[in-house]
Amino acid sequence: MNLLQDKVALVTGGSRGIGASIVSRFAAAGAQVAFTYHSSREKAEALAAAVSAEYGVTVQAFQSDAASYAASEQLVSNVITAFGQIDILVNNAGITRDTLMLRMSEEQWDTVIENNLKSVFNLTKHVVRPMMKKRKGSIINMSSIVGITGNAGQANYAASKAGIIGFSKSIAKEMGSRNIRCNVIAPGFIATDMTDELDEKTREAYLSNIPLRRFGEGTEVADACVFLASDMSSYISGQVLSVCGALNT
Numbered sequence: 001m002n003l004l005q006d007k008v009a010l011v012t013g014g015s016r017g018i019g020a021s022i023v024s025r026f027a028a029a030g031a032q033v034a035f036t037y038h039s040s041r042e043k044a045e046a047l048a049a050a051v052s053a054e055y056g057v058t059v060q061a062f063q064s065d066a067a068s069y070a071a072s073e074q075l076v077s078n079v080i081t082a083f084g085q086i087d088i089l090v091n092n093a094g095i096t097r098d099t100l101m102l103r104m105s106e107e108q109w110d111t112v113i114e115n116n117l118k119s120v121f122n123l124t125k126h127v128v129r130p131m132m133k134k135r136k137g138s139i140i141n142m143s144s145i146v147g148i149t150g151n152a153g154q155a156n157y158a159a160s161k162a163g164i165i166g167f168s169k170s171i172a173k174e175m176g177s178r179n180i181r182c183n184v185i186a187p188g189f190i191a192t193d194m195t196d197e198l199d200e201k202t203r204e205a206y207l208s209n210i211p212l213r214r215f216g217e218g219t220e221v222a223d224a225c226v227f228l229a230s231d232m233s234s235y236i237s238g239q240v241l242s243v244c245g246a247l248n249t
């Protein structure tokens, strides 16, 4: 089913992990996809070529730092020049700088807030105007269940992810009259480079708490994105969808 036929999507942080799965699933659903990376140029170019060849849609990688307001403005302009429109924005780019509060530096706090939360403002700010002109749009912001529950050693990350939820609900209320929807996905533990950084003991502890008894796959988060990006979810806005194997219920 080509749920995203004739739509153009912009996905931040599409070179690896969950973002790469979103790029692939969106293309499989018929969308044309622009996606960003920060430093993984080779991975990004290879992904764009492979996904484009597999699904016969345009897929293009753009180097852009989501934490930069100016770069985000330029990116949106470049994508509109290349693709003509943006119907779907997925703010997926994110980083961790985990440590306990007693050890957390100002730099670790600021970097996570800028990359995870300010980035969502940067991109949303620049896509809403073109979406308003079309009187249609779907914005999907990648939070985390730790933005709902909190997590020891992740005060910076959890704060950024909780901020995304408040931001997204506000955008849903502000932009609803223009038919722009804004929703949040809150993944639990998904097998990516980000979770590969966890030590074995921590992984086992998390695993024993997940009712489905496994980490999720990037494609399982991506499928939720396809739903929220498509007209299948046309009356859903301002919501947080947990994709977490029932870890957070």
Ligand code: NAP
Residues within 6 Å of the ligand: 012, 013, 014, 015, 016, 017, 018, 019, 036, 037, 038, 039, 040, 041, 064, 065, 066, 067, 092, 093, 094, 095, 115, 142, 143, 144, 145, 186, 187, 188, 189, 190, 191, 192, 193, 194, 195
């Ligand atoms: P990942 O494998 O570490 O990949 C992160 C992606 O974000 C990469 O494509 C990276 O680009 C990009 N990125 C990072 N900073 C960026 C910036 N400033 N500008 C542009 N791109 C940037 O991460 P992931 O596990 O797939 O996570 C994706 C999202 O899901 C994140 O927001 C994360 O917080 C959230 N999440 C993940 C999990 C999980 O268990 N994995 C759980 C909950 C929420 P480069 O390749 O160029 O570095």
